[in-house]
Amino acid sequence: MNAFQERRKRLADTLAPAGLAMAVFEDTEGRRDPSIRYFTGQPSDALLFIAANGKSILVAWDVNMAAAMASVDKIEAYTDFGRSPYKAVSGALKALGTPTGSKVDLPAATPYPMYLRYVEENPDYDFICSEDGTSKTAADMRAVKDADELAIYRTVSEITDRVMDAVEMGVKKGELRTEADVALFIERALRERDCESTGFDTIAAGPSRSFGIHAFPSYTAAPFAAEGLSILDFGLKYKGYTSDVTMTFVRGSLTGKREEMVALVERAYKEAVAMCAPGVKSRDVALRVDAIFSEKGYAMPHGLGHGVGLEAHEMPAVRSREDNTWVLAPGHIITIEPGLYDPEAGGVRLENDVLITDKGHEVLTHSRIVYL
Amino acid sequence: MNAFQERRKRLADTLAPAGLAMAVFEDTEGRRDPSIRYFTGQPSDALLFIAANGKSILVAWDVNMAAAMASVDKIEAYTDFGRSPYKAVSGALKALGTPTGSKVDLPAATPYPMYLRYVEENPDYDFICSEDGTSKTAADMRAVKDADELAIYRTVSEITDRVMDAVEMGVKKGELRTEADVALFIERALRERDCESTGFDTIAAGPSRSFGIHAFPSYTAAPFAAEGLSILDFGLKYKGYTSDVTMTFVRGSLTGKREEMVALVERAYKEAVAMCAPGVKSRDVALRVDAIFSEKGYAMPHGLGHGVGLEAHEMPAVRSREDNTWVLAPGHIITIEPGLYDPEAGGVRLENDVLITDKGHEVLTHSRIVYL
Numbered sequence: 001m002n003a004f005q006e007r008r009k010r011l012a013d014t015l016a017p018a019g020l021a022m023a024v025f026e027d028t029e030g031r032r033d034p035s036i037r038y039f040t041g042q043p044s045d046a047l048l049f050i051a052a053n054g055k056s057i058l059v060a061w062d063v064n065m066a067a068a069m070a071s072v073d074k075i076e077a078y079t080d081f082g083r084s085p086y087k088a089v090s091g092a093l094k095a096l097g098t099p100t101g102s103k104v105d106l107p108a109a110t111p112y113p114m115y116l117r118y119v120e121e122n123p124d125y126d127f128i129c130s131e132d133g134t135s136k137t138a139a140d141m142r143a144v145k146d147a148d149e150l151a152i153y154r155t156v157s158e159i160t161d162r163v164m165d166a167v168e169m170g171v172k173k174g175e176l177r178t179e180a181d182v183a184l185f186i187e188r189a190l191r192e193r194d195c196e197s198t199g200f201d202t203i204a205a206g207p208s209r210s211f212g213i214h215a216f217p218s219y220t221a222a223p224f225a226a227e228g229l230s231i232l233d234f235g236l237k238y239k240g241y242t243s244d245v246t247m248t249f250v251r252g253s254l255t256g257k258r259e260e261m262v263a264l265v266e267r268a269y270k271e272a273v274a275m276c277a278p279g280v281k282s283r284d285v286a287l288r289v290d291a292i293f294s295e296k297g298y299a300m301p302h303g304l305g306h307g308v309g310l311e312a313h314e315m316p317a318v319r320s321r322e323d324n325t326w327v328l329a330p331g332h333i334i335t336i337e338p339g340l341y342d343p344e345a346g347g348v349r350l351e352n353d354v355l356i357t358d359k360g361h362e363v364l365t366h367s368r369i370v371y372l
Numbered sequence: 373m374n375a376f377q378e379r380r381k382r383l384a385d386t387l388a389p390a391g392l393a394m395a396v397f398e399d400t401e402g403r404r405d406p407s408i409r410y411f412t413g414q415p416s417d418a419l420l421f422i423a424a425n426g427k428s429i430l431v432a433w434d435v436n437m438a439a440a441m442a443s444v445d446k447i448e449a450y451t452d453f454g455r456s457p458y459k460a461v462s463g464a465l466k467a468l469g470t471p472t473g474s475k476v477d478l479p480a481a482t483p484y485p486m487y488l489r490y491v492e493e494n495p496d497y498d499f500i501c502s503e504d505g506t507s508k509t510a511a512d513m514r515a516v517k518d519a520d521e522l523a524i525y526r527t528v529s530e531i532t533d534r535v536m537d538a539v540e541m542g543v544k545k546g547e548l549r550t551e552a553d554v555a556l557f558i559e560r561a562l563r564e565r566d567c568e569s570t571g572f573d574t575i576a577a578g579p580s581r582s583f584g585i586h587a588f589p590s591y592t593a594a595p596f597a598a599e600g601l602s603i604l605d606f607g608l609k610y611k612g613y614t615s616d617v618t619m620t621f622v623r624g625s626l627t628g629k630r631e632e633m634v635a636l637v638e639r640a641y642k643e644a645v646a647m648c649a650p651g652v653k654s655r656d657v658a659l660r661v662d663a664i665f666s667e668k669g670y671a672m673p674h675g676l677g678h679g680v681g682l683e684a685h686e687m688p689a690v691r692s693r694e695d696n697t698w699v700l701a702p703g704h705i706i707t708i709e710p711g712l713y714d715p716e717a718g719g720v721r722l723e724n725d726v727l728i729t730d731k732g733h734e735v736l737t738h739s740r741i742v743y744l
Contacts, residue, residue: 112487129484
């Protein structure tokens with residue numbers, strides 16, 4: 001059994017106990033869902049049907065791509081269903097021999113008007129659509145990386161470290177002078193190392209823009225790593241999985257507010273990473289960082305971290321909101337990314353990817369604050 | 373009245389006749405909707421409420437960004453509603469003085485579970501969510517560009533033309549040799565010309581990959597513009613609006629199937645553009661191209677074109693499917709992009725942006741097939 005088969009089997013095994021006959025996944029423009037890549041290897045644009053008996057059908061926009069990349073019981077062309085998701089569902093229900101009257105679980109992202117149309121076009125089935133359905137089961141599964149995924153993270157973390165080393169060297173040598181220089185250096189470097197793309201738009205924010213959490217636009221022709229604080233937040237996507245790191249570059253004398261902010265972020269980062277271990281509530285880690293900052297009169301305007309995987313932001317949550325009930329477990333890969341921002345002093349953020357292990361944690365990437 | 377106020381007024385004026393008291397727009401991770409930028413200037417991450425009386429409230433994730441970029445009656449912070457869209461809607465209903473019992477139109481993309489929760493948390497209102505609601509009104513409005521948008525398209529088309537000239541020169545001089553060379557040249561050039569980003573992932577597909585409609589990954593370290601057919605499909609985003617052009621590079625002798633495909637695409641492109649005029653059904657233009665190709669035994673695996681604007685793909689539709697009922701009108705900006713693909717010969721596609729004028733059309737960008 002390959003990893004895709006194993007994942008589909010695990011998902012299928014949850015269906016009958018939940019009273020479900022079939023689960024539907026959809027990945028399309030406006031509603032991206034890399035769970036289809038997780039369960040089959042198909043990178044995008046498809047519908048996936050998994051029945052309680054374990055059988056699966058992939059309906060792909062591009063069947064040539066599916067033939068080359070997907071591992072699944074059966075591949076069908078979306079054009080064979082007139083590019084209609086409703087007809088594709090009807091077809092899958094028949095092909096998988098789903099008894100009429102049974103429950104079919106739709107993606108939690110299904111728009112309300114589409115839900116009504118699924119019901120209308122397949123009146124003999126009972127369509128379910130909830131935030132606690134198979135969308136959540138898939139998200140929970142994806143939060144705990146399996147052996148294949150851990151191997152991919154070993155590689156992408158190693159590549160990310162090398163790219164960070166090269167960026168630091170390029171900045172120190174004066175070869176990378178603008179936000180665009182740095183961002184485009186990364187774009188080229190990742191392709192020379194067999195990565196697909198960045199995992200999200202690289203944020204390169206020089207001293208004039210580093211006070212924003214998410215600079216807009218994400219990088220420009222403005223100077224980078226000039227006097228003051230500059231932030232570089234990027235991720236590399238390898239075999240679908242993204243890393244996510246943030247470096248801060250400090251140029252010039254570090255005094256006053258800047259000195260205090262950098263020291264606080266370094267301290268918060270160290271204490272947060274040290275707490276990462278199975279059984280620990282991720283909310284408690286985030287609350288600890290909030291406390292370190294608030295003690296000195298600062299507040300962090302974003303969450304402490306998040307899971308990474310086929311998406312840049314996935315489960316588990318790592319933030320101090322009350323609704324965060326996640327308990328860290330072996331196989332979770334999360335970011336720890338404390339940051340502080342000030343309109344005049346600029347911004348500082350330090351972020352690495354941390355694997356939760358059986359006994360504690362392992363820091364996979366090695367970002368740092370760079371002093372110039 | 374600035375353009376944003378005018379657009380909001382036009383939308384607000386459609387509400388009462390449709391029996392609606394308030395329209396809701398949402399732009400968030402997983403459900404992007406640049407209609408909020410269209411109506412206010414806020415680039416992303418917000419909820420927008422427009423009441424039938426014309427009043428509007430923007431609930432922004434980043435209020436500093438909103439203060440700098442948004443034109444709207446009132447700005448509120450999403451954190452003030454505990455980052456809950458349900459609470460934000462309740463707040464807006466109160467702040468706008470919406471009488472209980474009235475109809476509130478939700479975005480057509482609202483997931484079914486969220487719809488239920490809106491209803492549950494605001495039982496005194498009647499929530500509507502359909503594909504024919506204000507989401508469609510906004511899409512229809514955005515399809516016809518106003519004076520401000522036309523001015524932006526003059527500029528972005530000019531910049532796109534200059535970047536295409538520079539790419540052609542770089543390829544001819546041998547300075548741009550790989551897919552990454554070309555794609556990263558564009559990324560740098562656009563930022564030096566005050567554009568925000570590309571409008572979508574640049575597709576640079578050398579001869580070994582040009583047969584795919586959408587190359588995956590979109591560009592790699594592989595050779596570009598080597599012997600055979602190479603495709604370059606890109607768009608530049610300026611003040612939110614994207615251009616969309618495709619160049620094909622032909623290197624070496626053009627014989628047999630390649631010669632035939634290139635000639636057919638050039639002919640189809642010319643005939644399609646010549647047909648563009650107000651009152652013409654866009655489906656008829658697409659059917660004409662289908663006929664040109666099928667006469668010689670070819671078929672195009674994608675639509676002939678699409679509207680462009682704040683999204684790379686928007687209304688009007690320009691394809692031969694029966695459900696396309698669009699009639700071209702002054703102010704529409706559409707792509708015309710016939711293409712043919714063969715696993716051995718490679719792919720050829722030619723694409724420009726065409727403005728529909730009062731009397732006919734104007735080709736805004738000047739892509740071409742480049743012979744090396």
